[in-house]
Amino acid sequence: MNDPSPRTLGRSALEWLDQLQKPTIIRVAGRDRSRTRAMATLLHGNEPSGLLALHRWLLEQHTPAVNMLFLLGGIYPAKIPPTLSWRQLPDGRDLNRCFKEPFEGEEGAIARAMLVELHNAKPECLLDVHNTSGSGPAFAVSITNDAAHQALTSLFTDRLIITDLRLGALMEYSEQEVPTVTIECGGSQDEQAHELAYEGLVRYCSRPDVLSLEKADWDVTVLRNPxxxxxxxxxxxxxxxxxxxxxxxxxxxxxxxxxxxxxxxxxxxxxxxxxxxxxxxxxxxxxxxxxxxxxxxxxxxxxxxxxxxxxxxxxxxxxxxxxxxxxxxxxxxxxxxxxxxxxxxxxxxxxxxxxxxxxxxxxxxxx
Ligand SMILES: [Zn+2]
Known part of the structure; x- marks a missing residue:
């Protein structure tokens, strides 16, 4: 979808999800057309905060600072009734383990297609927005600890966990090309988590610079390999x-x-x-x-x-x-x-x- 108008978005995020038939890319043109930022979400079909935030943001028809590329990965599991309750398809694989060779099966194909989109768009950074199943405060996860990753984290939270674990998650693969941070917004049922996802998204889209730490709102606490x-x-x-x-x-x-x-x-x-x-x-x-x-x-x-x-x-x-x-x-x-x-x-x-x-x-x- 390119610059979707409110008419095409349904009255609610659930109505919009009802209309979406497959993994979907949404592009929104920004004031600075020479740069792009990317955000993936719904890689897990039961983690709705990113989808809800994106739907609300699109309905409000903002013009972002730079071009935005949104990637909705797990549309298939998200649509299985009861909606937004399945992490992955009953017989499928965890999409966020498929961002590595050999890209097998349907999830592998979706992962590869998402990486091709990212490679073509050459974003300056990438967020992958998730929820935790239990309640708790938000945090970010990354494999790299530098000013850019801390600055991206600070759009949403003040806690960054650095992991040496490699599982085939989107953040690992995309690091080859672009600073990437996974955001865990908090519980999938928490209104607070949905609100945080929206506020973070607004900051991510509206600021001219999201990769410099001196512009950050918070001091980021970095936790390594718990x-x-x-x-x-x-x-x-x-x-x-x-x-x-x-x-x-x-x-x-x-x-x-x-x-x-x-x-x-x-x-x-x-x-x-x-x-x-x-x-x-x-x-x-x-x-x-x-x-x-x-x-x-x-x-x-x-x-x-x-x-x-x-x-x-x-x-x-x-x-x-x-x-x-x-x-x-x-x-x-x-x-x-x-x-x-x-x-x-x-x-x-x-x-x-x-x-x-x-x-x-x-x-x-x-x-
Ligand atoms: Zn997740």
């Missing part, structure tokens, strides 16, 4: 103000408030049972155990072994048991281990978004 704290599969967990003595691990019900906060070594996070810390593992991107650097127990209470910044804490016991309790970095934002010094593999998990696999019902993290 570790995952996991609970043993056979262990039990409860969320209570005080332990009952029946669970291996007890967290207070408001533990989610620790998301992105700093926890000092004298602040208890929760309680362990008779098995102590043996029920927990701390796994870095190099797959090494680092529990002694992360947590310790005093009088049955769990304390950080050093000042930690914790995030993506879950209060869902199913998720806590099947996947991960929370992620953490040192309060300074530095990783527990240096990937280069330890020769760590980049294939293991670092930070991924929580999703429920609709086929098997299992909770898994993916960005």
């Amino acid at each position: 570790i995952r704290v996991e609970l043993a599969p056979e262990a039990t967990i409860e969320y209570r103000l005080e332990p009952t003595g029946h669970a291996d691990l007890t967290f207070p019900p408001d533990i989610e408030h620790r998301n992105f906060g700093i926890v000092s070594p004298d602040e208890p996070l929760g309680w362990v049972g008779k098995k102590g810390l043996g029920i927990l593992t701390a796994i870095g991107h190099n797959r090494k155990e680092n529990m002694t650097q992360v947590l310790q127990v005093r009088d049955g209470k769990i304390y950080p072994a050093q000042a930690l910044r914790t995030f993506m804490i879950t209060t869902n016991p199913v998720i806590a048991k099947s996947d991960c309790l929370f992620y953490a970095v040192k309060a300074t934002g530095e990783p527990f281990f240096d990937a280069k010094r330890s020769g760590g593999s980049s294939r293991t998990s670092v930070l991924r978004e929580l999703i429920c696999d609709s086929r098997c019902g299992r909770w898994i993290y993916q960005y």
Whole structure:
């Protein structure tokens, strides 16, 4: 679609989605026609914030500072009833794992077509807008940490997670040509996340320069290669103000408030049972155990072994048991281990978004 008029957009984002029949490119001409910025969204069909923001922005008929190229990837899964509930097609692949050779299958073809569009448009930067399944504050993910990536992040949030993980996500491939940041707006059901996506999009489209840090609204906190704290599969967990003595691990019900906060070594996070810390593992991107650097127990209470910044804490016991309790970095934002010094593999998990696999019902993290 080129410069779509309100008549072609439906009265609501859902009506517009109803009209869209396949992955769609939208171009909007800007004041400066010599430059282009790109934004991909809906790569996952159940993450609507980017689509809602784009629809609202298009209806308002803004003239952007530069040409805009929007790419709506996951139209097929998004349209399966109930609308906007499927991450990917029931028998399909995760589109945001398909931006790498050999571009197999339908998702591979969509990914390759999107990359061709990006290559032809030669944008000065690219955003990929997502939602997390659980609630929580927004953050950005990138594989590069420099002024341009921090400036792009600051349009939406003040937290940037740098990952050495490579999965075939759009942000990895497009980095070859253009600064790229993935934006996790917050929960897919959160009105706040939709509003943030819209406000960030307005900033992204209207500013003459989005790649210089001195124009940024916030100081960006950079977090590198967080570790995952996991609970043993056979262990039990409860969320209570005080332990009952029946669970291996007890967290207070408001533990989610620790998301992105700093926890000092004298602040208890929760309680362990008779098995102590043996029920927990701390796994870095190099797959090494680092529990002694992360947590310790005093009088049955769990304390950080050093000042930690914790995030993506879950209060869902199913998720806590099947996947991960929370992620953490040192309060300074530095990783527990240096990937280069330890020769760590980049294939293991670092930070991924929580999703429920609709086929098997299992909770898994993916960005
Ligand atoms: Zn996503």
